[in-house]
Structure formats: structure tokens, C-alpha cells
Amino acid sequence: MLMPFVVAVEPDALKRLNKVVARGLKAEVAWLEKARKREGVAVLRGKAGQAARARVRAEFAELRARGKLAGTRDLVLAREVRAELKRRGLDREFEPVPAGVAGSPGRPVGTSPRRAGRSWTDPTMLSARMAVRLPADLGEQLVRAAYWTSLPAVDALLEWQDRYGDGIEVAFLQAMRDSGPAGALGILCAVLKPRPSADDILERAQLQDRIVTTGDIIRSAAERAAP
16 A cells, blocks of 8 residues: 655756656666566466566565665655655654644644745745655654654644734734724734744744654655755
8 A cells, every 4th residue: 555645846856856766767677677588488488487477576576675676756765765764763653643633734833934045935946746655654654753753843833823923914914804893803902912022033933943744854855866
């Protein structure tokens, strides 16, 4: 069983990865031709031919499982995601993600879209979409690792949001959309709402940078596969 993911990536990173996959596919084809010749698949018939083909398929599957052969994007990224989880110290046991949270769309609450000092508003950043299917056990490990690693920062960001909300400008705009007493009350609340200091804003940015998403890990894996 496979678990699907769709990740935003830089177009150039996707092109580099596709080249790695193409080279992997070429290596698989070459290996299969050599293995079939070694086993005599072209000349054997009947049970002997069946046994020879079965040996080739079994060895091919084993090499793919070990990451020695990888001629698809799924195989390349599965290998690199495992390595990335290990590199980050996330290849360990995690509790299941609470019901109702797993599979929820979008980035975790409060997550910063900033990556490497650049903005998602930059059209050259993460404008391509990359689909990948990971083995179910690896996909589940990825989801659990991202959730539990990010949870302390997410909880702290929720507390920050409770204190300061979206900012006085957003509060005023919302209040102006309302009419009558509700609008007046909204304006009063906006005026009285505490404003974050420079240190508070810095704290929020630091918390945002501590959040790790499944997409972050898959992107890092893709970059390491095709530097």
C-alpha cells in the first residue's frame, strides 16, 4: 500500500530530480537486460524459463527494496526520505496522530511560509507541484514525525494568536465590515487589544521556524537526491 503526497517545489529542483529518476530508470533497464542474459531467459522454455524469470523478478524487487535500484520518482524519494528522517533523528517511534488531525489539509496553524529567507509570494519559489507515493509505513512515519516534532511550537503559536490575534489592522477591517453595535464593539476591541512588541514578533518568527511539515522533509529529500 502506498500513501500519496503532493508537495510544492521549486521548478528547477523538480527538473534536477527528474534527471536523477531518468538515470535510475536507465540503470534498471541495463540491469534487467544483464540479469535476463545471465539467467538465460531468452533461450529457456517451460518451467525452466518460468523459474529464470522468477529469479530475475525477485532479485530486481530486492534491489529496489534496498534502494540499490530506483527508476521511479517514488523509489528515489522513498530512499531519500528514509535517509532524511534518519539525518534529523526522526527515525524513531512516535504515537499516532490524533484522530481528526491526520489528513487535514494545509500547513499547520501558524506555520511560516518563509524558507531560506525567501517568500512564497516570489513566483520562482515553490511554484511547481510534485506528486509522490511513499510506502504506507514510511508515509505514516513521516506524518507522525512532522506532527509531534512541530506540536510544541504549534501550541505556543496558538497561545500567541490568542494574545495578539491577527493584528490591529485586520481587527479594524473586520469591524468595519460589521454594522451597528457589533461593528462599534469590534472597533473598541481592536483599540484595546494588546499589540505585540518587537520581542513578541521575534518570538513568533522563531516558533514558526521550529515547525516542520511533511513537505519540508520531502523537499529536503529531493534536494539531497538531486543537489
